[in-house]
Amino acid sequence: MYFKFYDFKEAPFNMTPNSRFFFESAKHTEALSTLIYAIEERKGFVVITGDIGSGKTTVCRTLLNKLTSTTQTALITNTHMSGKDLLCCILEDLEVEYMPGSKSKLLSRLNHYLIEQLRLDNNVVVIIDEAQNLTPAVLEEVRMLSNLETENEKLIQIIFLGQPELKKKLSMPRLEQLCQRIAVFYHLSPLTEEESKQYILYRLKVASESKRQYFTYEALNLIYQFSNGVPRLINSICDSALLNGFIYEKDVIDAELTREVVNESPTVQISGQSVKKGVELDDELKRIVGEQ
Numbered sequence: 001m002y003f004k005f006y007d008f009k010e011a012p013f014n015m016t017p018n019s020r021f022f023f024e025s026a027k028h029t030e031a032l033s034t035l036i037y038a039i040e041e042r043k044g045f046v047v048i049t050g051d052i053g054s055g056k057t058t059v060c061r062t063l064l065n066k067l068t069s070t071t072q073t074a075l076i077t078n079t080h081m082s083g084k085d086l087l088c089c090i091l092e093d094l095e096v097e098y099m100p101g102s103k104s105k106l107l108s109r110l111n112h113y114l115i116e117q118l119r120l121d122n123n124v125v126v127i128i129d130e131a132q133n134l135t136p137a138v139l140e141e142v143r144m145l146s147n148l149e150t151e152n153e154k155l156i157q158i159i160f161l162g163q164p165e166l167k168k169k170l171s172m173p174r175l176e177q178l179c180q181r182i183a184v185f186y187h188l189s190p191l192t193e194e195e196s197k198q199y200i201l202y203r204l205k206v207a208s209e210s211k212r213q214y215f216t217y218e219a220l221n222l223i224y225q226f227s228n229g230v231p232r233l234i235n236s237i238c239d240s241a242l243l244n245g246f247i248y249e250k251d252v253i254d255a256e257l258t259r260e261v262v263n264e265s266p267t268v269q270i271s272g273q274s275v276k277k278g279v280e281l282d283d284e285l286k287r288i289v290g291e292q
């Protein structure tokens with residue numbers, strides 16, 4: 001709606017993860033390098049956790065764009081399913097032809113495929129996003145996939161991406177065998193104040209060729225305070241601010257407009273509590289978000 005008014009080629013603060021808008025913050029870059037390293041070195045299991053909206057899926061999309069054709073990938077995003085259904089999804093996403101059958105038949109088909117790929121010098125990676133929703137029983141079944149190995153190396157690399165409760169789930173005694181096999185854990189924390197400002201300026205630059213100033217310095221400060229450095233909340237505030245700026249015909253978004261936008265924003269659920277989206281988190285909520 002506000003594209004023309006602000007000279008944007010496209011929406012600067014779209015909610016969908018888009019690797020073209022990938023801002024290489026220290027943490028996002030580190031998470032990405034961790035994944036690339038773990039895949040190249042065939043480390044087996046890797047876990048990336050991060051608060052809601054911190055950028056896990058975005059990192060994953062960027063990763064997929066960087067991997068070469070010698071890496072076969074399956075991306076699983078629906079995690080409310082049984083172990084057998086998950087196995088079918090993995091086979092389908094890897095474009096492996098298979099006959100419906102028992103779990104052991106499916107596993108044997110996967111094993112056969114993995115050995116074939118090893119012979120071709122290919123690496124196979126399964127990425128499971130939203131992994132915090134997998135039940136302990138399914139997580140245990142995923143562990144079984146790591147038994148598919150030769151004497152020297154893992155035949156399959158498995159990446160779990162999930163909200164912080166995933167780490168808690170993995171520390172359950174019944175999942176100890178899986179937990180011991182996890183080669184790398186990485187936690188994606190929110191952006192710092194400086195990174196948050198750079199993030200906003202970067203997204204504006206990708207969306208517009210114009211050199212104009214969009215947000216005042218005070219508005220940028222407020223956006224950080226209200227969002228706590230969580231990219232999705234930053235996007236939400238910036239998008240609403242630009243929309244309101246367009247309605248009120250403001251060339252530059254200032255602190256007053258930013259505050260107004262945040263006060264009008266709907267509530268979101270953080271750890272079961274209602275919080276006004278974009279409203280500055282109090283200490284208790286900061287603690288909860290930090291623990292998630």
Ligand SMILES: Nc1ncnc2c1ncn2[C@@H]1O[C@H](COP(=O)(O)OP(=O)(O)OP(=O)(O)O)[C@@H](O)[C@H]1O
Binds near residue numbers: 021025051056
């Ligand atoms: N490094 C980044 N560069 C550009 N945009 C980012 C970055 N990190 C996050 N975002 C933006 O923030 C929003 C939320 O990111 P994303 O969906 O990746 O978070 P998430 O951690 O997967 O969230 P959830 O826990 O809800 O699955 C997206 O709109 C995405 O475009």
Ligand SMILES: [Mg+2]
Binds near residue numbers: 129
């Ligand atoms: Mg996500």
